Amino acid sequence: MVDATTDSLAIRVRDLSLWYGDFQALFNIDLDVKKGIVTSLIGPSGCGKSTFLRSVNRITERLGYVRTEGQIKVLGENILADDVELIQVRKKIGMVFQRPNPLPLTVRENVLFAWRLVHGKGTKEQTDEIVEQSLQQVLLWDRIKDRLGDVATSLALEEQQKLCIARLLPVQPEVLLMDEPCSALDPAATAAVEELIWKLREQYTIMIVTHNMAQARRASDECVFMLMGKIIEHRPTDEMFLAPEHQETADYIEGRYG
C-alpha cells in the first residue's frame, strides 16, 4: 500500500463490500487515493473494478438489488452515510461512461444539465460563460463553438466523450470517475482523450478503469490491480509495471490471463 497522510487523500475506502443480490462482487476493499493524480484500476473482466468505481458515486444503487457495506470517504465525508444527499455526492464526484452517452439535447444543454440541477435556470450571460469555460477546459471550444445548438449525438465520438467530461465540470467536482472512457474510440481519439485526462489531473482527482494495460501505463500516476473482488496491489504505476510485487499481478501484466 502507498503511504499518505490523510490531508492529501481524495478518497479513503475502508472495508467496502458489495453484493448484487446474493452474489458478492467486492470483498473488504481498503484503498487510499491521493488528490490530484490519476489512479488507474486494472484487472481481468469481472474482477470488480467497474463495480468499485461505480460505487464511489453510488450509481450502482440504481439497480435496486445492490447492497453496500463499509465506508467511502471522499474528502473526509462518508458518502455512504444515511444522511448524505445523493445530488451532493454526484455533484462532487462526476462519472464518465464507457460509451459516450451525451443526452439527446443540444450541446449547450448537455453542458448545462448538471449545473441546472443544482443552480436552476441561470441568466444568459452566466450560462454562456459556463458553456465556454467548460468546453475550453476539455479542448473542444474552438472546434464546436459554432455547433452549440446541434443535437449532441450528432458530434463525432471523440467530441461526444469530451462533452461528457465537460458537462461534469460546471458543478466543480472534486473527483472524476472514468469507466473505460476510451474503449469505444479509435486510436487517435483515444490519444486525444488521454491527453485531456492528463491535463485535467492538475485540477481534479481522477480514477480510471481500463482494460488497456498500455493506457494504464501511459496515463496514470498510480495503479491498482484487482482480482476476484479484492485489491491485490496498489503502487505507483512505474513501479508496478517494472517490478510487480505479487505473482498474480505479474501474470496479468504479462498477459498470461485476463
Added chain:
Amino acid sequence: MVKKQKIESGALAQSVNRAWVFDRVAKGIVFIGGISAIVFIISIFIFIFDQGMGFIAEDLKPGEFFGSEIWRPTSESNPTYGILALIAGTASITGLAMLVSVPFSLGAAVFISEFATGRVKEGLKVLIELLAAIPSVVWGFIGLSIMNPLIVQLFDVPIGLNMLNAGIILGLMAAPIMTTIAEDALKAVPDGYREAAEAMGATRWQVIRRVVLPSARNGLGAAILLGVGRAFGETMAVLMASGHAINLPTSPFDSVRALTATIAAELGETARGSTHYEALFTIGIFLLLITLCINLLADLVIRGGWKRRKL
C-alpha cells in the same frame, strides 16, 4: 433421411423431398396472408367509393354537406344532408376523450416503464391488455346503465346520455392502446441516458421530465394520434352513450350524435342505392379519409419525420 450415396451422386443439386415441399407450401401460404391485407383494403376502398360516388357526383352540395347542421335525409318534401352537427359531435366527443385519456395513459405508461418493477409491472401490462379486449358494446352498456344515472345525479341534468358520458367512455376505451404504445416508446429510450442523468445527480422525476419524455416524444405523439384514431372511429359505445341527438353542442351536457353512429343507426333502414344510402357512404368516405390521415400522421411522427438536427 437422405442416404449418403445420394448426396455424393447428387452433388449440390436441390432434391425434391418433404422439407422442400413444406418450404414451398409454407412460403405460399405466408405470401397469400401478406398480400390479402392489401387486397382487402383496396377492395374496401373501391367498394365504399363506388357506393358513395353517386351521391358525390349528383346530389352533393358541399356548402350544405359541410356547412349545414340539418341532417334530415328522410324528409319527404325537403331532404337535407348537412353533417356539420355530426362532425361537431364526433369532434367534441373525441376531444373530450383525449382530455380524459392522455393524462391517464401517459401517466400509466410512465409508471409502468419508469417506476414499476417485477410483478407489479408485468401484472399491470397484462391488465391493460385485458382492458383493451373489452368489447365496445360492453363499454356502451356501462355508459348507458352506470354513467347515465350517475351523471344525472351528480350534475343535476335531465339526461346523462351526452357528450360528457361518451367522452369519458371513449377516453377509457382509447387509454389501453395509448398506454401500450407510449410505454413502448419510453422503453425504447436508451438506458444510458437515464444513467448519465442520474450520475449527474438528477432525481427520478428530473430524469423523466428532462431526458426520457423529450427523447420519447415522437413515440408519445404517435400514441396520442393512434388514440385519437381509435376514439374517432368508435361506433357502438358512442351510439349508446352519446344520446344520439343531432345537435351543435354548447356544453358537455348536451346530447350529440357522431358520424359513425349515424351510419350504424341508419344504414339498415335505407333502400340500397337511394340518395340517403349513398349519403351515408359519403360520410363513410369522409371518415375513412380522416382516419387514414391520422394513421399516416402517426406513422410519420413515429419515424421522426419531423426530426430536426437543430433543436
